[in-house]
Amino acid sequence: MDKTNTFPPDPEQAAQAAAIAYALAHPVRLQILQLLDESEAYVMHLTNMLGRPQANISQHLAVLREAGLVIAEREGMTVLYRLRSARVRELIGLLSDLAQYASAEGTLPRGRGRRGRRHGRRQGRCNCPRCQ
Numbered sequence: 001m002d003k004t005n006t007f008p009p010d011p012e013q014a015a016q017a018a019a020i021a022y023a024l025a026h027p028v029r030l031q032i033l034q035l036l037d038e039s040e041a042y043v044m045h046l047t048n049m050l051g052r053p054q055a056n057i058s059q060h061l062a063v064l065r066e067a068g069l070v071i072a073e074r075e076g077m078t079v080l081y082r083l084r085s086a087r088v089r090e091l092i093g094l095l096s097d098l099a100q101y102a103s104a105e106g107t108l109p110r111g112r113g114r115r116g117r118r119h120g121r122r123q124g125r126c127n128c129p130r131c132q
């Protein structure tokens, strides 16, 4: 499964890589991936932690799932989300590192860096079944 040497990929692979890049190209989706890196989670948890409407979070999750970054698993009445693999974890770790450097070098517009707006993140104030 090690295809790192075949880049640039064939058209099908390129399309899949573009879907992944597209999925990554949104701050909220990156925040979702970061939360899923901490632990698998229900939509409710992501909604609570990010302070956004559930419909919005669900849309972002659908994009992440289509790109194959996230796996959804039905659990009774609800769905549990998790990162697809350790590779996805490496990917978001890399992106946070790069964001940190960019932010330190002042290459991001004011207020959009790592220390920018927190999107209403409220650690420890989630009432989803897993946080109870």
Ligand SMILES: [Zn+2]
Pocket (backbone or CB within 6 Å): 044, 045, 048, 126, 127, 128, 129, 130, 131, 132
């Ligand atoms: Zn929770």
